[in-house]
Amino acid sequence: MTTSTIHESPLSTETGRQIRDGVLALVPQIRAAAREGEKLGCLPPATLNALAELDVFRLSIPEKFGGLALGARDLAEIILAVARADGSAGWQTMISSGFTRVVLTFPEETVAEVFEKTKTWEGPIVASASLFSDRIQRATKVPGGHVVAAGGKWGFGSGSKHAAHMVVGVGVEQPDGGFDRLAVLLDKGQYEIVDDWHVMGLSGSSSNSVTITEDVFVPDSRVVPLAELTDRLDAVRTKYEGLGLSMDARGLMIIVTLETMGIAVGMAEGAFDCFLEQTRNKKPFTLDYPSLQETPGTQIVAGKVRSMINAARELVLAKADVIDRKAQAGEPFTAAEETALQMDFVYAGNLAGQAIEQIQFAIGSATVALSNPIQRYARDVRVALTHGSNRLDPSAELAGRDIFGVSKATGGMAGTPGVQKANERTPVLAGAGKD
Known part of the structure; x- marks a missing residue:
């Protein structure tokens, strides 16, 4: 007898169960391809395509954009199934789901632009690198947006080889000497992937660093102050449907x-x-x-x-x-x-x-x-x-x-290093950082 079977929860959905069962049917195939993924440093095309066909990369996208917005029980069961086959594939699934929710904190026009691409994009739509790290890159405020300077580098960009966008962290010095920490959304093509993901495990997660080789202008519509991230996440439930x-x-x-x-x-x-x-x-x-x-x-x-x-x-x-x-x-x-x-x-x-x-x-x-x-x-x-x-x-x-009862309650995102420092407006340490 193997590990015990899942007793269906009233909180899971028929859609979630179908995706879970579809993934479980592919476990031998995905497991067999995992070694190839380690050599590639990303998911093999057959694995990426199989998961995409099962809508694994749409799990947390709002329903209005053709996503599923599945609840925690469905997400857990699907993640368990994917990782049963390959941990790197599970990691990609987690990144796709998690940073979909971060994208929902951006202005609505940007959210619509990003998820419009899911109609044709094969794979995760968004990933992130060094968003919440102590060490992020500096940017300069200009009319209508910010300029991120050439040479900027962000580490641990899980999903970088597959995603259509990257969310990275930058810091902007203000006239009063404080630093505003920002999340900025970059398009694929505005950054390059660094060949530096040579590690002992999760090699297929494509958690490479990313860098920019020339100044990049990022409009205000693609910028979110990290100090506002908690409030913006709170507002997601008022804007989008799905458990x-x-x-x-x-x-x-x-x-x-x-x-x-x-x-x-x-x-x-x-x-x-x-x-x-x-x-x-x-x-x-x-x-x-x-x-x-x-x-x-x-x-x-x-x-x-x-x-x-x-x-x-x-x-x-x-x-x-x-x-x-x-x-x-x-x-x-x-x-x-x-x-x-x-x-x-x-x-x-x-x-x-x-x-x-x-x-x-x-x-x-x-x-x-x-x-x-x-x-x-x-x-x-x-x-x-x-x-x-x-x-x-x-x-x-x-x-x-x-x-x-001796806790200094930081509360959710405020306990994340980058968000905590955004609230404190502490100086930015340049350099690729670890999330």
């Missing part, structure tokens, strides 16, 4: 953690698939058993990791339902609720990472071959869990502060 866009700013941002840690859980499910297959006929190196599945040690690992993965998945899905129920009720999230959900998701992701580690060690050296998907899950989950916004101990500290 996935019906929550406040905290709810919209906690979905990003749900999606990111859902990738880790999905990869654990994929690793467990491979574990069952590879232990069936492989014999132990030193013990006299017909196969690994007949050794007590492997049986113990199987029992443990199945429960670990089940627990991680059920935690993610249960909390996704909480998000959707609050959206349906029109209830805002408190800072403490957001922090608790963040910790729950991060804990689930780390539990999934531990399960993958146990799976790899149970099988042994056969898993280190680059042709073996288990080693890729092990590397990819390590990279996912090192992401700054998803680290276990910082998340636990924030949750612990709330538990003991």
Whole structure:
């Protein structure tokens, strides 16, 4: 028996289930192509096209622009399915969904321009690089917009090779000596992709840096002050329909953690698939058993990791339902609720990472071959869990502060470095930064 089956939630939709099931049917195909994606540094064309045909890159686009605006439960189930096949494909799905919601904070004319392209664009419509980083590039205010200086570089641009647009962070010095931090929207063709994504995991996520080689004028309609981002996210629910866009700013941002840690859980499910297959006929190196599945040690690992993965998945899905129920009720999230959900998701992701580690060690050296998907899950989950916004101990500290009532409540986006510094108007540190 594999990991437990999903019990359909009343909060999921027929559309979401169809996409989830469509992805699950493609798991063998996408998993087999993942090694090619590592070599390419992005998703293989066949994988990108297959996901696009299933509308995976329209999950969070408003219905008025031909999107689905799916709720948290649907998003979680679909992300789990994609990552079960390939962590990098899951990462691309998360980026596409998450930064769709950021685009919705721009002026409506820009939103319409961006999503008009989804009629013909194959793949994610938008990605981002160093938007919330301490280190961003400087820009200059000019009539009608801003000029971003040549030589600007932004790091960790996940999805850069596939997206039609990039949202990047810039800082503008004001006459009073303060700095305004801005999100600016660039078109593909206004920036170049740097060949610097050479990493141990999530190699197919195309998280390259991007740079501009000449001054770029960005009109005011493509600029959002980061200090206003929380209020603008709050306003999304008043402008667009769909359960996935019906929550406040905290709810919209906690979905990003749900999606990111859902990738880790999905990869654990994929690793467990491979574990069952590879232990069936492989014999132990030193013990006299017909196969690994007949050794007590492997049986113990199987029992443990199945429960670990089940627990991680059920935690993610249960909390996704909480998000959707609050959206349906029109209830805002408190800072403490957001922090608790963040910790729950991060804990689930780390539990999934531990399960993958146990799976790899149970099988042994056969898993280190680059042709073996288990080693890729092990590397990819390590990279996912090192992401700054998803680290276990910082998340636990924030949750612990709330538990003991000693929290300095920053509240949602205000706790993100770039947004916090935007409110403080602190000086900008030039250079590519890490989100």
